[in-house]
Amino acid sequence: MPGGISSFSGEVVHTDRLAEVSGLAVSGTGSTWTDVHREIWVRPWRGVERKFTFTNANVPVRKGHRVTLLVGGGRPLALINFSTEQYVNLVTPRQFELFGATEAFTFAALLVAAGLTAPSGLAGLAIGAGVYGLIKWLARQDRYRKVSTSVDAEIRRTIERPPVAKVSEQSQQTAP
Numbered sequence: 001m002p003g004g005i006s007s008f009s010g011e012v013v014h015t016d017r018l019a020e021v022s023g024l025a026v027s028g029t030g031s032t033w034t035d036v037h038r039e040i041w042v043r044p045w046r047g048v049e050r051k052f053t054f055t056n057a058n059v060p061v062r063k064g065h066r067v068t069l070l071v072g073g074g075r076p077l078a079l080i081n082f083s084t085e086q087y088v089n090l091v092t093p094r095q096f097e098l099f100g101a102t103e104a105f106t107f108a109a110l111l112v113a114a115g116l117t118a119p120s121g122l123a124g125l126a127i128g129a130g131v132y133g134l135i136k137w138l139a140r141q142d143r144y145r146k147v148s149t150s151v152d153a154e155i156r157r158t159i160e161r162p163p164v165a166k167v168s169e170q171s172q173q174t175a176p
Contacts, residue, residue: 005077005154008052009068009163010044012061042067045163052076060086068158070151077151080158087155091148096140099133 016039022032038059043049052069054076061067065083069076080087107129114121 005070005072005151007068007070007158007163008042008044008050010042010047010049010066012040012063012065012067013043013049014041015039015061015063040067042069054090057088057090059088060084068163070154070158072151077147078155080155082162087159089148089151089155091144091151093140093144096143096147098136098140 018037018039020035020037022035036056038054038057039051040054040059040061041049041051059079060081061079065081067082068080070078070080076090078087078089078091110125114125
């Protein structure tokens with residue numbers, strides 16, 4: 001994971017949920033979809049509270065819960081809720097780009113060139129594009145698997161060694 005994984009621990013001080021309905025209409029046909037945005041504010045045991053936003057993710061938190069968020073690349077990768085003893089790995093395959101803009105423009109240029117040659121050029125492009133797409137898809141799946149496994153390992157480490165404030169809170173609850 002570029003930049004590594006950091007953690008942010010504290011108490012949830014506010015949660016908010018917003019459903020955003022979007023749609024697309026083309027020639028009289030259309031579709032709609034709903035994106036659910038979840039916002040949580042976490043106040044660390046020492047320091048300034050911070051907002052985290054999640055889209056279309058089930059985040060098991062309520063106000064007052066003690067949580068740790070694993071963050072990478074400026075966005076949440078996982079949430080560990082010590083109050084409910086639940087966690088969620090937020091890494092999904094959709095977060096990994098399959099084709100970039102450069103590849104799209106290159107394909108368009110090859111398509112024009114193949115169209116100018118002959119049907120054999122188009123057939124060669126179709127076969128080559130299919131093979132290239134499969135290789136890119138497999139590489140994306142491999143990147144996803146590696147990052148997801150890394151986040152799972154960090155979740156286990158965090159659960160095994162909870163934040164200092166969480167450890168002291170547990171010892172106060174068990175003390176006579």
